[in-house]
Amino acid sequence: MTTDSAKPCYRLPQVEQLLQHQALVVYIEQLSRPLVTQLIRQTLQAIRESQAFKQSGTHGIDVIAAIEKNCQHRLKQRQRSVINATGIAIHTNLGRSPIHPDIWQDVSPLNTGYCNLELTLNDGKRGQRNGLLPDLIQSWVGAEDALIVNNNAAAVYLTLIGLAQGKEVIVSRGEQVQIGGGFRIPDILKMSGCTLVEVGTTNITTAQDYLDAITENTAAILMVHQSNFSIQGFTEAPDIHQLVKNLPYHVSLLVDQGSGLSDESYSSDEHSIRYYLNAGADLVCFSGDKILGGPQAGIVAGNTHLIKTLAKHPMMRAFRPGRIVLSLLESLLIKKLNKQHSGKGVAERLIDAIPETQFWAEQLAQQWQPFARLEQLEAQVGGGSLPSERYLSYGLALQLPGKAQSHLDRLRDLPTPIIGYLNKDRLMVNLSTILEQDKAIFVQQLDHYIRSFQA
Known part of the structure; x- marks a missing residue:
């Protein structure tokens, strides 16, 4: 015989109550309260329409985690600083010329x-x-x-x-x-x-x-x-x-x-x-x-x-x-x-700095061995300019456990996303297009990421 206490609970938290949750404060600051409110309502509606909720109510459903996931997805659509490690100086997808x-x-x-x-x-x-x-x-x-x-x-x-x-x-x-x-x-x-x-x-x-x-x-x-x-x-x-x-x-x-x-x-x-x-x-x-x-x-x-x-x-x-x-x-x-x-212009500055880039690439390859290898690469001006021109540049091939694509994706999830590329299933970061003001955070983030595999 089923008791009342064993019945599924179908009561979801109220929107206003969820807006007060500490975990959502950061998203309100970065997305705005109206947009987070909208995401909360969309999440609650999706939960109500799910088979799991219809069968078992709120049992096993982490409402806050579901809202955070939707907020994180939307947050990635906001314009933010990224680190250009593609080797293309004027990159249309990355805002063209800084x-x-x-x-x-x-x-x-x-x-x-x-x-x-x-x-x-x-x-x-x-x-x-x-x-x-x-x-x-x-x-x-x-x-x-x-x-x-x-x-x-x-x-x-x-x-x-x-x-x-x-x-x-x-x-x-x-x-x-x-x-x-x-x-x-x-x-x-x-x-x-x-x-x-x-x-x-x-x-x-x-x-x-x-x-x-x-x-x-x-x-x-x-x-x-x-x-x-x-x-x-x-x-x-x-x-x-x-x-x-x-x-x-x-x-x-x-x-x-x-x-x-x-x-x-x-x-x-x-x-x-x-x-x-x-x-x-x-x-x-x-x-x-x-x-x-x-x-x-x-x-x-x-x-x-x-x-x-x-x-x-x-x-x-x-x-x-x-x-x-x-x-x-x-x-x-x-x-x-x-x-x-x-x-x-950014292309001229980066091309002028290629000799310094080679020295920096050699240092990082030594610092992150055996997970990084020095590579002689090509840089382009990009942005619909000088399509035939290629310039000698330097970077790293990162050889980390697991698939290169998964690491490429995870680098985009860093606090300041690092945008690299794949070449023959190898994760590449071209150092020639990393701006001077981005070098410290690039090294800090990638060093932390690589050390997690060394440990």
Whole structure:
């Protein structure tokens, strides 16, 4: 005979009661009370619908543990610092180019108080929000004028819709590319109200190919950066000087340079912004957050008249960045022009430090033997920049008990996640992309992790 005391208990704790539990305080601080409340309700509902609860009630069910699991899962979706041990300096999944700490500190007071974003201090009247940037960009790459938008995709789109809507735009077959997120050049031309005129072949397009395709309805020739792939072997690119020399007055030469390469010396194949401007390109579009190493931004540099036309376009208000982006770019370019270390992009800084990285890798391999082995690896710029370039770098192959994939997953669960990669079922950490400010916590965390196996 079953007594009342043996009956299953179906009473779950109240939401408000659970919100007071000490174990959930940290999640309220990091996720917010409303979001934790929502997760508690979802967890309770899942428990009520489970077969275990229907059969045995709360017996054997740890409600707090179930809520914590859901909170931990959601917490991993929050943006947080990670350590880049992939060997890819500008990693799209990891936030692309990190801002140098000196630059961030430089603009912090400006962005935590009021600033003269659209106020001219000389006369107290409303002014333009670009500050010193056009002058700095002129000193940097020789452009007559410049315009800042929120990314390079916006720069290309604004240029097309502002200068070529309803007209023909000539693009080489080999440059009708798609970059991350489905940004396809033919689609962008269509959305801009332009008619795509295709010339050349996948691997060869000459200056004459462009010139032969020009009509009275042609507004521009668009040259496009190939971003994350390259064509090698039997190829030929147009002589840009010959092209500019023979262009009719009504046709503009627009260049999506993409990467933002300027005076950096670690690429022999990539044409710089200044190269295109000196060759006679009317406008050059490029990223502020790739090789330059600034915040995510798009920069259009070149002819003053065309820049002013774009600045007055109605879409400019949709694409303009805020003061955080503008102030970071301003500080970065001042430091770059003054040849300070903090004015270098992350790729340039890391490539410069490769000899030091080798010494550091040798030390760590010795410290963590037999679980770590020194490896000669390759580093890449990444982020849709310099796809053909590879640089000698150094790192470690971690040989720990169990499967490499499980260790890769566990490194992502560390307080400051370490993002490595697998190569032939080996766990690799490329030390060349670990920032100076991350080195101490990287060593501390990995040392603790490895010592758990030594014990």
